[in-house]
Amino acid sequence: xxxxxxxxxxxxxxxxxxxxxxxxxxxxxxxxxxxxxxxxxxxxxxxxxxxxxxxxxxxxxxxxxxxxxxxxxxxxxxxxxxxxxxxxxxxxxxxxxxxxxxxxxxxxxxxxxxxxxxxxxxxxxxxxxxxxxxxxxxxxxxxxxxxxxxxxxxxxxxxxxxxxxxxxxxxxxxxxxxxxxxxxxxxx
Numbered sequence: 001x002x003x004x005x006x007x008x009x010x011x012x013x014x015x016x017x018x019x020x021x022x023x024x025x026x027x028x029x030x031x032x033x034x035x036x037x038x039x040x041x042x043x044x045x046x047x048x049x050x051x052x053x054x055x056x057x058x059x060x061x062x063x064x065x066x067x068x069x070x071x072x073x074x075x076x077x078x079x080x081x082x083x084x085x086x087x088x089x090x091x092x093x094x095x096x097x098x099x100x101x102x103x104x105x106x107x108x109x110x111x112x113x114x115x116x117x118x119x120x121x122x123x124x125x126x127x128x129x130x131x132x133x134x135x136x137x138x139x140x141x142x143x144x145x146x147x148x149x150x151x152x153x154x155x156x157x158x159x160x161x162x163x164x165x166x167x168x169x170x171x172x173x174x175x176x177x178x179x180x181x182x183x184x185x186x187x188x
């Protein structure tokens with residue numbers, strides 16, 4: 001299934017459009033996956049980084065009180081860090097800190113997928129053209145071009161991290177567990 005999804009994204013004339021359509025169709029099913037291990041297995045085995053990025057983007061948009069309409073970027077990932085909450089569908093008998101841990105795990109997945117997409121398709125225009133049309137651009141080894149919203153500073157990151165830590169400690173009512181601190185450090 002994962003291979004078929006990857007091929008479906010790539011054979012379309014516009015990978016961004018096909019990944020959006022496929023993600024929109026799959027997303028409701030992801031919300032109904034009962035166990036974290038099953039959700040993570042699905043996301044970890046996804047062959048298309050573009051599709052995984054889009055699914056995670058939808059997941060975080062769904063968990064924001066005020067969804068953003070900006071395009072995918074590093075700034076949008078910081079927005080998700082500041083505005084996302086633990087999804088109510090995923091609140092089972094697990095401890096609160098484990099639900100926050102899952103959210104951080106998905107943020108890391110999103111960042112890695114986004115970076116992979118940016119490196120694989122250095123120019124955004126590549127994703128709007130078919131695979132055969134992209135071959136010439138890929139052979140030319142075009143360098144990644146950052147969007148304005150990808151130009152974030154260390155200060156931006158630190159401020160968003162501090163906000164997130166305060167929000168999380170308030171929700172947990174205690175200092176962060178070491179596992180969460182480690183994930184935050186890696187994400188930063």
